[in-house]
Every structure is written in C-alpha cells, then in structure tokens.
Amino acid sequence: MTGQTEGPMNRRNLHERLRDQIGQDIVAGRLAAGTIIKAEDLRAGYDVSLSVVREVVRVLESLGMLRPVRRVGLVVLAMDEWMLLDPLVIRWRMTQAPARQLRSLTELRVAIEPEAAGLAAQHAPAEAAEEIMRLAARMRSTGRNGDVESFLEADVAFHRAVLGAGGNELFAAFDTVIGEILAGRTGAGLMPQYPHPDALQWHFDVADAIGRQQSGRAKEAMYKIVAKADDEMSGVWADEPRGPRR
Template sequence: MTRSPRNLHEHLRDQVGQDIVAGRLAAGTIVKAEDLRARYDVSLSVVREVVRVLESLGMLRPVKRVGLVVLAMREWTLLDPLVIRWRMTEAPAGQLRSLTELRVAIEPEAAALAARHATAEVAEEIMTLAARMRSSGRQGDVEAFLDADVAFHRAVLGAGGNELFAAFDTVIGEILAGRTGAGLMPQFPHPDALQWHFDVADSIGRQEPGRAREAMAKIVAKADDEMGSVWADEPRHPGR
C-alpha cells in the first residue's frame, strides 16, 4: 500500500527519531540530507520536513558546509511527547523510571493546588472520572480505564491554575499509555489504587490540600512500586 505524504513523513520522523534514541545514529555522527534519503529510501523533500522537526527537538543541528550533527541526549527536548514515545519504544525501562520519578515529584503538589483552587465544576468532573475508573477497572476494561485514568490526571494537573503543571498533561498521557502498552498495567487495578483516586477527588471537592497531596502520593508511589522491577538493573547516566 502506498503511504500518503503525511504518513510517509510521520513514518520517517519516527524511524529517524528512534534511531537517534537507540544510538543507531549515535551522538556526534555527521550525516547529510542525501545520506538520510538513501538510508531510508525516501525523497529529499520528505527528509527536509523530518529534519526540521528533529532540529526543533534538539536532536539534529545543521553545521554549515559539514552537514547535520546528531546531538546528545542532554540537548533533546526530553518532555516532548514524540521524544517520550520514541524512548518508550527503544528504552522503556529507563524512560518509565525517569517519568515515574517525575510524577512522584509533581503530581502530589498538583493535587494539593487543585484542592485549593479547583472550581466546583472541575471538582465534580474529577469525581466523575474517578467513578469511571472504578467502573472500568472492576470490569477489566483496560482501554476504558486508560482513557479515564489519563483524563483524571490531566484534570487534576489543570485544576490548580498552574500553567506549567497543566502543560505536564501530555507527558502524563504518554506515561500512562506507555505503561499500558508495555503490559505493565494490571487488567484489574488494585482496589486501593481505585480508592485513592476517589480520595483525591473527594479532597479536591472538600478543599483539603493536605489530604489530596497524601492520596496522590500514594497513587504515584504504588505505580513506582509496581514497576520497580522493570528498571531495577537499568544503569543511570548522571550528566548525560
């Protein structure tokens, strides 16, 4: 089947991005657009479009009269959903560990802020999403549970009125989808985890920030505990 120009662009973008993430195109490698055209068997116009995206993500840098230099991880836009997705595909253990640790640091405080500042309408929406999670979780409907779970955490992040926490919502979506896609989400979530989501929602509705923070801390700590074995032997690379 012939790919549409859009699909061809996205396919090449993902291929090159994953090759950089996996080290198949190692940091410091110098390539030219023509090299990429030959390597991936596509047109130069598609290569140029993809290169622009990867430049914007800090993964490639043009050097005059030299070509394109593949950049090290410290230059990447690590919280961009595309980069997260590529790393989740090529190195899921390390990516899940880093993102889960980030959740542990951010989400409890976001829940406390939501308890201070959420409107009544948003608090009701969060409670409704907690109920959807409980229903789909008890039924073992993984897809419906994921949809409700992502919506719940996005709503909490946005409810406190902090635009930086709210911007973290796309990252949360990639984390939860990646965990589910990697088969690390149980079909029937632990009853305690379902109750803690209700506790977060109830605390937000009652404007109890301390209780909201504590309940969300339990949720992310449970995720950390459930997945810890996945990255137990994964090395860290300080300053990478």
C-alpha cells in the same frame, strides 16, 4: 518505504515513518551523538523526496536531536540537548529504552502530582472538581470490568484534570507527559487488567479531597497513587544504571 507516491495522506505517512525511524535510531544509539547524516543519503535510503526529508529534519532540529552544520551535514546531538519532555521523545524512549524512561518519568510524577493535587484542592472551580469525581467513578467502573482501554482513557483524563485544576500553567502543561507515561505503562504490559482496589479508592480520595478543598488530604492520596505505581514497576528498572547513558 520504497516506491511510494506522495499524495497528501501518503506524504504524511512517509513523514511520520521517517521521523519516527530516525528519532528511534538516535534514542537507541544506532545513530550515536556526533554522527554526521547527509540529507541526500536519507532521501536515497528511504526513497522519499528531499522535501519530506527537510520536513523531518526540521522536527528533529526542534527537538534538539539534530543540528545542521554548513558544508558538513546534519550532526546527531547528545541526550542533554534533547527536548526530553516532548511527547515524541518520550514515545521513542519508551519504545527503545523503556526501563530508564519509565523510571525517570515515574520519579517525576512522584515529585509533581501530589503538589498539583494540593493546588487543585485549593483552587479548582466547582465544575472541575465535579469532573474529577466523575472520572474517578468512571475509572472504578471500567477497572472493575477489566476494560483496559477504557480504564486508560479515564485514568489519563483524571490525572490531566487534576494537573489543570490548580491554575498552574506549568503543571497543566505536564498533562501530555502524563498521557505518554500511562499509555506507555499499559503498552508495556505493566498495568494489570484489574487495577488494585486500593488504587481505585485513592483516586476517589483525591477527588473527594479536591471537592472538599482539603489540600493536605489530596496530596496524601495522590502520593499513595504515584508511590504505588513506582513500587509496582521498580523491578523493571532494578538493574538500570543511572548516569549519562540513554
């Protein structure tokens, strides 16, 4: 970062790079809980202005990762203070601690998404149900062609649509988390180029059940989807201990 000017675009790049670097250092434990950071040290170390440092610190404070202490500096906080479902924190953990992050998020999906599919079958407007079916068809087409990028886009849109179709605002707010989970899985090379035919069919089954207002069937098909994802990735976290570690 050294020697860079701070035009509007470059300032944003400096902000994002410094934010991501510090966030990843905290997630990875290179900046352990209790560590004291000085804003001036960040300014000098990364050769950026104090205004950029302050912007980054505000973001990390809002995520529960740093706390300013008067006359002391910025204190790094433990993981139980973090906003763990914020997309930035998920992304940093996916980069620095992928096994534990994937396990936690996949287990959360297993708990949430079948219920969301059941609610969608009960409450989805007709146009939402039709869009979910279109996305299932798009997943089948792109999956069969081995188009990983387009399949991911359709997969994310499908699960977001299901989460939002049931009229529960908290399930709907989970959609950004789903996007990070699926993108992280693909980025980690854990998504096959050609999805399993059963998985493609189960997405169709979810869509069809929602369209027919069959709540139990929608829940069952969605459970098959997330349970298969759990099973396919379980080897990634097989040796990962549970507990307070990052």
